[in-house]
Amino acid sequence: MLLYRSAVWFAKGLREYTKSGYESASKDFIPDDLEVQVPGRAFMVTGGNSGIGKATAFEIAKRGGTVHLVCRDQNRAEGARGEIIRESGNQNIFLHIVDLSDPKTIWKFVENFKQEHTLNVLINNAGCMVNKRELTEDGLEKNFATNTLGVYVLTTALIPVLEKEHDPRVVTVSSGGMLVQKLSTDDLQSERTAFDGTMVYAQNKTGNQCPHICLLLGHRPRRLKRRN
DSSP: OHHHHHIIIIIIIHHSSSSHHHHHHTTTHHHHHHHOOOOOOOEEEETTTSSOOOOOHHHHHHHTOOEEESSSOHHHHHHHHHHHHHHOOOOOEEEEETTOOOHHHHHHHHHHHHHHHOOOOEEEOOOOOOOOBBTTTTTHHHHHHIIIHHHHHHHHHHHHHHTBSSSOEEOOOOOOGGGOOOTTTTTTOOOOOOOOOHHHHHHHHHHOOOTTTHHHHTTOOOEEEEEE
């Protein structure tokens, strides 16, 4: 099965999940669809201090949206926030320091957040790839805690906040790596096989796309209610 999935990755992943794949797909983009303005809408971007998250946050800021950066490293996050403000001219960039591998911290963050802010869009971008098996204070495998459980807890906690606004959205960033791993529902914390951080990350990303993971974590998948 792994050989088959690796073949799929080379056939599909290298064609669609690479720079050349993006450039090929971009030929079909409709320019007017990209030139949108989003003043008055609030976006939360996890892992917004670097990479895809930072680029996403900058484009939203440039288009007038309010951005909430959720990051773990305060120094790097403050640097990214300052850069986004300078380059976009948008002052509505808020920073929240949260360890997404800690469910209790996430719940506490959301409780405070909803007292002060509104939210239209959640973008689950943050992730980690720890190559040696490491446990959190709660005894959770670090990759699973951040990439799967953290996404689930944050999204679940924010659904009531999102549903108060018009046209709410949740976007979860995936990875082409998910193509090489089948979700192992009986070993979500990678306890039963030799630990490989890359494959664990791939399985986490597979889980994020699979509605079964919600059932395993005690929640039935649902659609967001939209206000008219």
